[in-house]
Amino acid sequence: MDSPAATVTSDFAIQTDKLSLWYGSFQALFDVDLQIKQGIITSLIGPSGCGKSTFLRSINRINERLGYVRTTGRIEVLGHDIYAPDVELVQVRKQVGMVFQRPNPLPISIRDNVLFGYGIHNKGPKPSKEDQDRVVEDALKTVLLWDQVKDRLRHKGTSLSLEEQQKLCIARLLPVKPTVLLMDEPCSALDPKGTEAVEELIWQLRGEYTIVIVTHNMAQARRASEECIFMLLGEVIEHEPTEDMFVTPKQQQTADYIEGRYG
Numbered sequence: 001m002d003s004p005a006a007t008v009t010s011d012f013a014i015q016t017d018k019l020s021l022w023y024g025s026f027q028a029l030f031d032v033d034l035q036i037k038q039g040i041i042t043s044l045i046g047p048s049g050c051g052k053s054t055f056l057r058s059i060n061r062i063n064e065r066l067g068y069v070r071t072t073g074r075i076e077v078l079g080h081d082i083y084a085p086d087v088e089l090v091q092v093r094k095q096v097g098m099v100f101q102r103p104n105p106l107p108i109s110i111r112d113n114v115l116f117g118y119g120i121h122n123k124g125p126k127p128s129k130e131d132q133d134r135v136v137e138d139a140l141k142t143v144l145l146w147d148q149v150k151d152r153l154r155h156k157g158t159s160l161s162l163e164e165q166q167k168l169c170i171a172r173l174l175p176v177k178p179t180v181l182l183m184d185e186p187c188s189a190l191d192p193k194g195t196e197a198v199e200e201l202i203w204q205l206r207g208e209y210t211i212v213i214v215t216h217n218m219a220q221a222r223r224a225s226e227e228c229i230f231m232l233l234g235e236v237i238e239h240e241p242t243e244d245m246f247v248t249p250k251q252q253q254t255a256d257y258i259e260g261r262y263g
Contacts, residue, residue: 077095094176142171
């Protein structure tokens with residue numbers, strides 16, 4: 001799975017064809033067919049247990065960490081089948097970054113957090129300190145964190161506020177140059193001010209990255225995404241531009257969920 005943008009062979013960042021997934025004998029996804037456009041923010045909504053996070057984690061094959069997971073169907077990222085025999089898992093993870101519900105900075109310095117993935121994936125000569133400094137500054141500026149931490153880069157990442165920790169976790173992905181960012185309820189541990197700051201960051205990252213965000217917050221889905229996917233019991237019920245879905249949903253199940261009649 002090549003990383004340069006020049007190798008893109010599809011107008012869609014992510015496509016799935018009859019994607020099904022089982023946890024042991026329990027089927028969590030049923031024949032999911034989706035096409036997610038490049039460079040936009042797409043939100044995944046639906047009640048707990050509907051398959052949102054399972055689907056998200058399928059896109060970078062993180063579900064495979066569980067030995068009892070079985071997947072069928074096809075997933076393409078930028079036109080490349082991520083389950084093809086010649087695809088290395090490390091390349092999938094490089095191309096598709098993941099942000100989790102609760103910030104998970106490493107218990108090392110802010111600077112070393114940013115450089116962590118960069119060091120693992122860099123196959124050339126060890127970058128000079130000047131190059132590393134540039135990478136750190138660029139990543140922290142991109143996530144709107146540089147001004148707050150530039151004088152304390154040697155402090156532990158775990159010393160930051162939760163909002164700053166989540167921004168740091170996003171910054172840690174950027175030096176690897178992913179094309180897709182998956183975010184599993186990235187604001188669930190944050191207060192309203194922190195949520196607003198991370199949503200602002202996500203909005204600024206669109207265009208340069210394709211972003212897929214799982215959220216239980218209907219207001220957040222409406223504010224912070226351009227297209228929206230509603231899932232229920234492991235199936236995709238509706239996929240529409242966000243405003244269309246919230247104003248004129250096509251399926252009664254979608255309307256019932258958005259209007260709070262269940263879930």
